[in-house]
Amino acid sequence: MSEVTSRDGAGTQVFDALIVGAGFAGLYQLHCLRDRLGLSAHVLEAADGVGGTWWWNRYPGARCDSESHAYAFYFSDELLQSWDWSERYPQQPEILRYLNHVADRLDLKRDMTFGARVAAAEWDGAATLWRLRTEDGRRYAARYLVTAVGCLSSANVPDIPGLGDFAGEWFHTGTWPHGGVDVAGKRVGMIGTGSTGIQAAPVLAEAAAHLTVFQRTANYSIPARNRPLDDTFKAWAKAHAAEIRQAMHSTPNGHPWPLGERSAHDVDDAEREALYRAAWEKGGLALRATFRDILTDRAANATAAAFIKARIREVVKDPATAALLAEVDHPFATKRPPIDTGYFETFNRDNVTLVDVRADPVERITPTGVRLRSGTEHPLDIIVFATGFDAMTGALLRMNVTGRDGLPLAEAWAAGPRTHLGLQAAGFPNLFIVTGPGSPSVLTNMPVAIEQHVEWITDAIAHLRATGAATMEPTEDAMDRWVAHVNDAANATLMPEAGHSWYLGANVPGKPRVFMPYAGGMARYRRICAEVAANGYEGFVLAGDRARVPA
Numbered sequence: 265m266s267e268v269t270s271r272d273g274a275g276t277q278v279f280d281a282l283i284v285g286a287g288f289a290g291l292y293q294l295h296c297l298r299d300r301l302g303l304s305a306h307v308l309e310a311a312d313g314v315g316g317t318w319w320w321n322r323y324p325g326a327r328c329d330s331e332s333h334a335y336a337f338y339f340s341d342e343l344l345q346s347w348d349w350s351e352r353y354p355q356q357p358e359i360l361r362y363l364n365h366v367a368d369r370l371d372l373k374r375d376m377t378f379g380a381r382v383a384a385a386e387w388d389g390a391a392t393l394w395r396l397r398t399e400d401g402r403r404y405a406a407r408y409l410v411t412a413v414g415c416l417s418s419a420n421v422p423d424i425p426g427l428g429d430f431a432g433e434w435f436h437t438g439t440w441p442h443g444g445v446d447v448a449g450k451r452v453g454m455i456g457t458g459s460t461g462i463q464a465a466p467v468l469a470e471a472a473a474h475l476t477v478f479q480r481t482a483n484y485s486i487p488a489r490n491r492p493l494d495d496t497f498k499a500w501a502k503a504h505a506a507e508i509r510q511a512m513h514s515t516p517n518g519h520p521w522p523l524g525e526r527s528a529h530d531v532d533d534a535e536r537e538a539l540y541r542a543a544w545e546k547g548g549l550a551l552r553a554t555f556r557d558i559l560t561d562r563a564a565n566a567t568a569a570a571f572i573k574a575r576i577r578e579v580v581k582d583p584a585t586a587a588l589l590a591e592v593d594h595p596f597a598t599k600r601p602p603i604d605t606g607y608f609e610t611f612n613r614d615n616v617t618l619v620d621v622r623a624d625p626v627e628r629i630t631p632t633g634v635r636l637r638s639g640t641e642h643p644l645d646i647i648v649f650a651t652g653f654d655a656m657t658g659a660l661l662r663m664n665v666t667g668r669d670g671l672p673l674a675e676a677w678a679a680g681p682r683t684h685l686g687l688q689a690a691g692f693p694n695l696f697i698v699t700g701p702g703s704p705s706v707l708t709n710m711p712v713a714i715e716q717h718v719e720w721i722t723d724a725i726a727h728l729r730a731t732g733a734a735t736m737e738p739t740e741d742a743m744d745r746w747v748a749h750v751n752d753a754a755n756a757t758l759m760p761e762a763g764h765s766w767y768l769g770a771n772v773p774g775k776p777r778v779f780m781p782y783a784g785g786m787a788r789y790r791r792i793c794a795e796v797a798a799n800g801y802e803g804f805v806l807a808g809d810r811a812r813v814p815a
């Protein structure tokens with residue numbers, strides 16, 4: 265176990281570094297700080313085990329939309345060679361097993377405290393320490409604080425009147441009960457048709473007596489074409505790990521497939537259709553990379569959108585239902601594009617109903633079900649909220665972070681999050697954010713982004729220690745420039761056109777509408793971060809003398 269540097273009179277455990285969260289990011293950050301830099305480092309995790317998003321999201325059908333051979337740590341060949349994925353797209357239980365395998369292999373759990381939800385994190389400038397308190401009153405302190413809390417971990421349950429009176433059971437997909445939910449013979453209502461609802465609906469429909477899907481915004485989805493992986497593929501992926509890593513590091517999205525070089529306008533209608541059809545048959549997110557300009561040129565995007573809408577109409581037999589599902593109001597891939605296993609086919613089942621809550625919104629939950637504005641009642645035994653998350657900032661702000669001179673992070677970010685590189689914010693010395701707002705994170709294959717962040721943070725902390733600097737934080741000026749660059753990068757794409765997306769914070773009432781992830785691409789972002797470090801952490805202030813800082 266990493267040594268606790270000291271305990272003060274109040275029983276505070278003091279480490280060199282505290283890490284909040286034990287998902288992909290927290291695991292690798294602990295390994296880097298403890299085993300590479302030799303620091304005393306400790307993870308605080310609210311859940312009772314490792315896994316992060318994959319510990320919580322156990323809803324039926326939960327599966328990753330990155331291909332399994334790319335959804336893994338690539339920093340260690342030993343880890344890569346010691347694990348076999350069973351399917352093209354890994355299911356939640358398998359990813360959780362993988363993350364436990366990583367934690368055990370690297371002997372990480374001995375430096376983790378589970379069931380420890382951080383209630384407050386305060387910068388103590390006099391001691392040059394972050395002081396943390398958990399909900400149950402335990403106290404910790406550390407010179408460096410790394411948040412590895414994920415982008416999609418603060419569940420968003422809409423404030424619909426009457427929920428407290430519902431006589432049945434209700435669940436949010438992001439906090440699904442670990443024992444599962446028995447929907448057999450039950451009338452289930454599911455609100456939300458994002459990536460989660462699209463994965464859950466087919467599985468719920470198979471078991472429930474009836475499934476009612478409440479759709480506010482129709483969504484594109486591409487078939488996953490999931491399948492078991494054969495031994496030939498598994499051996500190929502292991503033998504070509506270096507090439508796969510290189511491919512993932514060179515693409516904007518961190519996936520091991522490149523963005524098409526041609527414009528959708530470079531080919532005639534027949535060739536374009538053939539290319540889309542090939543991508544549709546192959547399945548997965550790569551359809552959006554068919555042409556280089558799908559996310560930047562409205563007319564190019566419209567060709568992809570029209571193709572997918574035609575497929576939806578082809579699959580769904582009832583024309584009125586098909587029309588509702590295909591009436592997507594935003595350009596393709598401007599909201600995170602889901603991939604599915606039988607989603608549109610589900611609406612051909614006799615026990616599934618689609619309800620348009622854009623035309624007739626949910627007015628209240630009654631003791632027996634959902635009532636719409638028109639007065640129509642949908643009797644239900646179970647309500648599933650597949651209503652997403654307070655994304656990118658929710659989990660950070662929930663920790664009640666207070667920086668220099670008592671400045672709350674919530675106040676600093678009142679008009680929207682402001683960071684330099686998504687990694688640090690002025691006024692919050694030695695606070696490092698993994699996949700924070702202003703980073704590519706959710707627009708990429710997450711483990712690739714996480715590895716890059718963790719390694720950059722590790723190098724920055726090593727630099728602080730080598731130079732004897734006590735603190736690091738960005739300048740206001742660097743932050744202003746980065747925020748402007750993040751906005752420019754978003755505005756160079758069509759993504760801001762999806763006005764109700766969580767990328768903009770628009771799914772949470774009262775949240776400032778700011779495009780949060782960096783849309784300039786992972787490869788470009790990696791280069792920028794490397795240049796900043798090579799230029800002596802340009803845009804950051806490294807201050808103070810560590811030797812004079814009290815331990």
Ligand code: N01
Pocket residue numbers: 327328329330416422423455456457458459460461463478479480481600621626650651652653706764766771
């Ligand atoms: O959440 P969402 P999600 N009344 O916010 C609807 C990742 N993920 O959990 O669009 C009625 O996308 C809302 O409607 P609208 C992935 O990054 C990954 O599905 O706001 N409806 C929308 O349909 C993804 O993008 C995987 O009009 C309401 C839905 O709820 C992210 O998680 C799998 C409503 C929310 O969609 C979030 O996806 C799953 C209301 N009051 C998720 N409030 C992988 O495979 C909300 N909605 C890795």
